[in-house]
Amino acid sequence: MLRAGTISLRNLSLAQAHLGHDATSLPLRYLMTSAAFPRVKRSSQPISTLSRTALRFSDEVHSALESKKPLVALESTIISHGMPYPQNYETAVEVEKIVRDNGAVPATIAIIDGQIQIGLSQDQIRILAKLGRSAVKASRRDLAVVLAKKQTGATTVSATMLLAHRAGISVFATGGIGGVHRGYENTMDASADLTELGRTPVAVVCAGVKSILDIGRTLEFLETQGVTVATFGNTSDFPAFFTRTSGFKSMLNVKTPREAAEIIAANHAIDLQSGIVFGVPIPEVDAMDDALVGKAIDIAVKEAHEQNIFGKESTPFLLKRVNELTGGGSLKSNIALVKQNVSVAARIAKDLSTLKAHSVGQTRSFSTSSRYMRRNESIQRPTMVIGGAVVDITATAHNTMLDSMLNSSFPGVTRISLGGVGRNVAEGISRLDPSGCVFVSAVGGATIHWSKKEDSDGPIARLEATDDLFGSWLIQELGHRGQHKHEIITVPGSRTATYTALHDATGNLLSAVADMDVFELLPSVKVKEAIIKHNPKVVCFDANLSVECIRTILETCHKCDIKTFFEPTSVAKCIRPLHLSMFDTLLDGALRFASPNEYELQEMAASARNLINENQNYAPFRRLSQKPIRKPEGIKNTVYPGFLLDAFYVLQFIPTLFVKLGAKGVIVFQRQDSQLDRASKELEDWSTRTINTRSFPSLKVQDIKSVTGAGDSFVASVVTSLSNLDRFQPEISSGLVTSHDEVLWAHIEQIVEDGQIAATLTMQTHETVAHALGMSRQARRLQALTSK
Numbered sequence: 001m002l003r004a005g006t007i008s009l010r011n012l013s014l015a016q017a018h019l020g021h022d023a024t025s026l027p028l029r030y031l032m033t034s035a036a037f038p039r040v041k042r043s044s045q046p047i048s049t050l051s052r053t054a055l056r057f058s059d060e061v062h063s064a065l066e067s068k069k070p071l072v073a074l075e076s077t078i079i080s081h082g083m084p085y086p087q088n089y090e091t092a093v094e095v096e097k098i099v100r101d102n103g104a105v106p107a108t109i110a111i112i113d114g115q116i117q118i119g120l121s122q123d124q125i126r127i128l129a130k131l132g133r134s135a136v137k138a139s140r141r142d143l144a145v146v147l148a149k150k151q152t153g154a155t156t157v158s159a160t161m162l163l164a165h166r167a168g169i170s171v172f173a174t175g176g177i178g179g180v181h182r183g184y185e186n187t188m189d190a191s192a193d194l195t196e197l198g199r200t201p202v203a204v205v206c207a208g209v210k211s212i213l214d215i216g217r218t219l220e221f222l223e224t225q226g227v228t229v230a231t232f233g234n235t236s237d238f239p240a241f242f243t244r245t246s247g248f249k250s251m252l253n254v255k256t257p258r259e260a261a262e263i264i265a266a267n268h269a270i271d272l273q274s275g276i277v278f279g280v281p282i283p284e285v286d287a288m289d290d291a292l293v294g295k296a297i298d299i300a301v302k303e304a305h306e307q308n309i310f311g312k313e314s315t316p317f318l319l320k321r322v323n324e325l326t327g328g329g330s331l332k333s334n335i336a337l338v339k340q341n342v343s344v345a346a347r348i349a350k351d352l353s354t355l356k357a358h359s360v361g362q363t364r365s366f367s368t369s370s371r372y373m374r375r376n377e378s379i380q381r382p383t384m385v386i387g388g389a390v391v392d393i394t395a396t397a398h399n400t401m402l403d404s405m406l407n408s409s410f411p412g413v414t415r416i417s418l419g420g421v422g423r424n425v426a427e428g429i430s431r432l433d434p435s436g437c438v439f440v441s442a443v444g445g446a447t448i449h450w451s452k453k454e455d456s457d458g459p460i461a462r463l464e465a466t467d468d469l470f471g472s473w474l475i476q477e478l479g480h481r482g483q484h485k486h487e488i489i490t491v492p493g494s495r496t497a498t499y500t501a502l503h504d505a506t507g508n509l510l511s512a513v514a515d516m517d518v519f520e521l522l523p524s525v526k527v528k529e530a531i532i533k534h535n536p537k538v539v540c541f542d543a544n545l546s547v548e549c550i551r552t553i554l555e556t557c558h559k560c561d562i563k564t565f566f567e568p569t570s571v572a573k574c575i576r577p578l579h580l581s582m583f584d585t586l587l588d589g590a591l592r593f594a595s596p597n598e599y600e601l602q603e604m605a606a607s608a609r610n611l612i613n614e615n616q617n618y619a620p621f622r623r624l625s626q627k628p629i630r631k632p633e634g635i636k637n638t639v640y641p642g643f644l645l646d647a648f649y650v651l652q653f654i655p656t657l658f659v660k661l662g663a664k665g666v667i668v669f670q671r672q673d674s675q676l677d678r679a680s681k682e683l684e685d686w687s688t689r690t691i692n693t694r695s696f697p698s699l700k701v702q703d704i705k706s707v708t709g710a711g712d713s714f715v716a717s718v719v720t721s722l723s724n725l726d727r728f729q730p731e732i733s734s735g736l737v738t739s740h741d742e743v744l745w746a747h748i749e750q751i752v753e754d755g756q757i758a759a760t761l762t763m764q765t766h767e768t769v770a771h772a773l774g775m776s777r778q779a780r781r782l783q784a785l786t787s788k
Contacts, residue, residue: 058119114150179218198225387422387542428716443471605646
């Protein structure tokens with residue numbers, strides 16, 4: 001049982017872990033005060049901050065991130081600077097095998113020719129092992145230099161923590177962490193590992209602080225940084241690298257990987273932004289004699305002082321000298337403790353992965369995205385769009401083309417521009433809404449290949465890269481326009497999306513090639529982190545994404561109480577949210593809105609029927625009426641037979657539909673659930689649900705220049721309205737209205753009219769999104785609200 005008393009930053013995660021998820025929401029409301037959080041909160045920047053430097057993932061690590069397998073980060077300085085060749089290579093390979101044998105995936109981190117690599121191949125490990133100290137020993141401070149100079153660098157504990165966090169990896173195994181050096185009062189020499197632990201939420205599994213250092217002062221430093229320090233095992237004695245005890249105590253001991261995983265999960269849940277140290281004592285059979293190693297360390301420290309060796313060169317020198325003085329005994333101990341640490345780390349990572357899979361959402365009250373923390377922040381929260389950013393390449397011939405000309409070249413004009421449904425919607429929102437928009441998309445990364453050459457040691461392999469020029473241009477253009485924040489995720493080895501169209505002189509499309517594969521590879525884990533990081537009011541996503549990525553968006557938004565809007569994009573892709581595997585997610589109400597055209601609605605209805613047919617054991621589906629919707633006035637001859645029935649089936653899974661009919665207008669359907677419906681999914685007969693319908697004729701448009709982007713502008717306007725509905729209807733945010741849907745329907749005429757105006761403005765230009773959206777009635781209304 002926890003005693004009453006002062007709770008510091010480093011204790012909060014322990015408090016949550018010991019109280020349990022169900023017992024934490026109430027106390028935390030009292031803990032989250034300026035007294036409990038005296039430090040300025042650091043901004044978490046997972047993944048996106050380094051996207052422009054093209055983090056490259058090995059296939060194994062990329063697959064693990066996609067499938068949410070447990071991962072263990074491994075540093076590379078231990079390969080280049082910690083051991084001689086070939087022991088360093090052999091140990092690194094064996095260490096990765098131990099991680100796999102214990103149910104996790106290893107991710108050794110290094111910089112190869114100026115490129116951050118998350119996960120190394122055996123050839124890359126061998127190259128690094130052979131380079132030895134010729135590789136740059138790269139701490140946090142060195143990263144920018146090594147990248148800029150395109151050098152090869154081995155990452156220290158601090159750099160590995162930073163890059164592991166950016167890559168979405170929470171557990172890191174190493175030999176021992178750096179610390180305060182002996183004689184600190186004269187040299188002020190302390191490892192960057194300690195400050196990194198104070199600002200990066202990664203758990204470090206190690207054999208304690210290297211015994212060549214001042215362990216007592218190191219532990220005091222870590223306490224000042226708010227770092228949780230625990231011993232893994234049956235005692236709280238803090239280990240001393242080569243020996244099992246140091247004479248100092250940890251703040252607690254953890255006996256099982258599960259207990260360690262629970263502390264890590266709690267640390268993440270309350271967003272402490274600090275690391276955790278789990279000290280694992282070296283196996284007794286491999287531990288060194290205290291007196292022997294102590295004497296060797298004293299001699300090595302003295303020699304380092306005499307030779308004026310300090311800074312980042314100090315630790316490699318001391319470890320090498322201690323190994324010499326102990327007749328190679330310290331190297332054997334070093335290898336043994338590293339192997340044990342990675343075994344423990346892999347088991348912790350595995351249990352942490354299980355916890356995340358089964359407990360996501362149970363700790364929402366601890367998150368900065370909880371309703372308690374967000375109640376008064378809705379106006380500042382942005383809208384998020386996740387989807388396609390495409391380079392549009394349009395070639396137009398100077399003359400009318402004959403069929404015979406298609407087998408040859410011909411004079412014409414080529415234009416390049418930004419496109420993509422997601423990007424267009426994001427630009428529209430950013431023009432309309434002063435609260436801003438965050439755009440998440442993917443571009444291709446450099447294609448990696450190997451070239452071999454000879455040196456004195458025989459053939460060696462070298463990484464070479466071919467840059468993705470379209471991706472670089474797209475990122476640059478988005479930055480220049482500055483209309484919205486963007487998180488552009490680089491997918492290594494893929495191509496940036498392009499749409500290449502050939503037109504004749506009259507503007508008629510002759511043929512086109514759409515290369516959109518990169519969006520299928522957008523890592524779900526990075527999308528999830530972007531959502532959690534920005535905590536948007538509404539997430540709009542298009543159908544370019546994979547089914548797995550869409551599922552991640554819906555599940556994450558549902559748990560964080562974020563509304564979701566689906567833009568179907570095309571007939572071929574519109575059914576992805578209605579995949580059979582989405583059944584439970586959709587029944588939970590995770591997808592709230594969609595904007596199909598009539599052809600997309602037909603396809604989505606077929607998938608909805610399939611979902612119902614495959615789940616006939618679900619009681620509400622047995623009684624669905626075949627004619628549940630009354631035809632609204634104004635659409636007698638504007639829709640195909642079966643239109644209303646199709647809408648009804650899709651409404652069972654997506655409760656609000658904005659159906660775009662082009663020149664025929666817009667029809668809105670809303671499933672008006674009763675309070676009983678919202679409280680339980682077990683309503684016996686869903687055909688009793690009320691379906692609201694409203695038809696809106698199209699607006700008259702003069703001087704149409706292009707219809708390209710009109711639908712995207714409509715969606716941008718509607719999503720903007722949904723994001724700001726609580727600003728027009730304050731009782732929503734204050735909790736006085738029981739149904740958000742009722743308020744939405746009361747404002748539906750204004751929402752649709754604003755959307756149609758946005759579409760009209762775009763049709764009157766050659767732009768995919770009209771600049772005039774920023775001067776529309778809707779934009780002026782929101783600007784006026786913001787200035788109050």
